[in-house]
Amino acid sequence: MRLLFIDRDQTELSGIRWFLHTYFPGDLSIEMCTSISEAAQSIQRFSPEVILLNIDLLSSNRLTALYGLLQKYAGKILAITTEPLFKNALKAIDLQVVHLFVKPIDLEVLKQKLSAISLHTPELQKASNDAKDESFYYQLFLESTTNTSATDIQFTMIEPEHAESLHKLYLWLQQTPIFYQMSIYPLADTIICLFQTSDLKIIEKDIRTLLKEWQITNSGGLNISIYDGPPTTLKEMFAVTKRALLQSFYEGFGHIFYATKQYQTQPLDPLLTPEEQQLLINSLEEGNVDAVKAFLYRLSNGGIYYEQDDLRIHLTSVLAQIRRFMLKYKLHEKAAIEQNYRQLFHLIIEHPILYTILNGIIVFTQRLIDLAREARMEKKADYVELAIEIIDHHYHNSELSLPFIAHKLGISANYLSTIFSKKQGQPLKRYLQQVRIQSSTKMLIETDFAVSEIALLNGFEDPNYFSKLFKRLIGTTPNRYRKGWKI
Incomplete structure (x- = not known):
């Protein structure tokens, strides 16, 4: 777009020129006349x-050459006045200006008025309309025997944060004047936009403006992927740009992704x-939410992308361990908790953002930890099963004892002792x-460790006591037991 500024205040004009070059989409050419x-x-x-x-600055003489030239620009003049005098308003009406600004100029309004003019400029509309080809969708999805590369367009793809707002985004792009140089093609979950230029710098500025304008006027954000590779077919540009959007x-x-700057992912053992x-179980039992966070956030930190x-799948394995925790404290019997658990499963499988999934798991585990603590206080948990689990995993700790386990369980x-003997006999x-x-x-x-060392590794501080207990329960000493197996 070619803009001519006519005003004596060169400093103010320079400021307006900077603003438009920075925030107005498309290629601008601005000249100033003081x-x-x-x-x-x-x-x-x-x-x-x-x-x-x-x-x-304009005289009221309608016979001047300048006045005659300006009248030819009816509908394309934005007027400025220092004082809103009646005579200046009459001049504006006579020239059929789009808008009469009173200094200082509201730059956002100026941008909107320029955008509206751009949208209705026949020359600019023609560039957009010519780009709309009935064969676009065929080129996009079908293999072609001929090269259908487009070197005079910039291929971009837009994805809204909320899928239900896709139609709203499509209408907004159609009705927003600042994007006059853009052809719009809706798909099931994204929108393809073809800018009628191959100048990447212009596109980047327009894209940033688009992100800003959507964020101001709508809820949720956008992600935009730009094809910045060598010229190729629409089908190939679609495939690469879609992959970048992932x-x-x-x-x-709220991000811009480039087709040539995609992350390198690596496999992760899902189990x-x-x-x-x-x-994970220990962190839940101890009520250590920070440990749970650290366990989960390791999947999204450090510049490693899985x-x-x-x-x-890995997070569903995490959910399986959370399920074990729920069953031990009978939390699955609470309808609201069970419903939240099922919702969390769907969140893991379906949600498009990893960080949201991780936060959903953390919030849920925090609630489970609080409920488990209440269950312990109300003695509703299966303490015998909990005690057995502690023993099975920590028997090698010589400090493990009835008082130690009871303290850990909060009873x-x-x-x-009473409930364990009753249940286990x-x-x-x-x-x-x-x-x-x-x-x-x-x-x-299975090992050649000394008997004394085996005793220590299994929670016995006194090897002699270990040998006596071993003989009482097994019927022979540890040494004879080992020799008997090696004969």
Whole structure:
């Protein structure tokens, strides 16, 4: 667009020129004329599409050459006045100006008025209309035997944060004047925009303006992908640009992605290791939300990007461990919690943004931790199962005992002893001894460790006590047991 500014205040005109070059989309060519005597010559030489005129400088003589030139620009003049005098208003009416500004100029209004003029300029509309070809969708999705590369357009793809706002975005793009040089093609979940220029710098400025304008006038954000590779077919540009847009899974919305700058992803074991399972369960049992956060955020930090499908499966494995925690505390019996659990499953499988999924899991686990704490206080949890789990995973700790486990569960030792004996048919101490001795027999067979070392590795600080207990429960000493297996 060619703009001519006519005003004596060169400083103010320079500021307006900077604003438009920075925030107005499309290619702008701006000239400034600070003398009314040179205005007619500037108009004839520059052939502006829009004139920004300080109407205070214009005489009321309708017979001047300048007045005659300006009348030909009816509907394309934006007038300025220092004082809103009646005579200046009459001049504006006579010239049929688009808008009469009173200094200081509202730059946002100026941008809107220029955009409206641009939208209705036949020359500019023609460039957009010519680009709309009935064969566009065929070129986009069907293989072609001929090269249908487009070197005079810039291929971009737009995705709204909320899928339900796609139609609203389409209408907004059609009705927003500032994007007059853009052809719009809606798809099922994105919108393709073809800018009628191959100048990437102009497109980048227009795209940033588009992001800003949508954010101001609508809820939610946009992600925009730009094809910046070598000329190729529409089908290939679509495929590469669509792939670049998938990076929004890691970054969220409000970003611009480039086809030539895509992340390198690497595979991730979708299943949790036994160590990871135990780490997660321990974090939940201890009410350590920070540990849960650290466990989850490792998937999105450090500049490492895992395959999206692997991440989703991995997070369902995390959800399986959370389910175990729910069952132990009978939290699945709460209708609201069970519903939230199912919603979280769908969030993991379907939501387009990784960070939102991770936050959803963290919020849910925080609630479970609070409810589990209440269940302990109300003695509704299955403390026997919890105690068995603690023993099975920590029997090698010599400090593990009935008081230690009861303290960890937040109940009294007497209460734990009573319910454990009732359910298991034996005291907790005897169950702990059996687990330790069973582990010891395995190590005696499979390793060459000394008996004293095996005792320590299984929670016995006194090797002599270990040997006596081993003989009482197994019927022979540790050394004889080992020799018997090696014969």
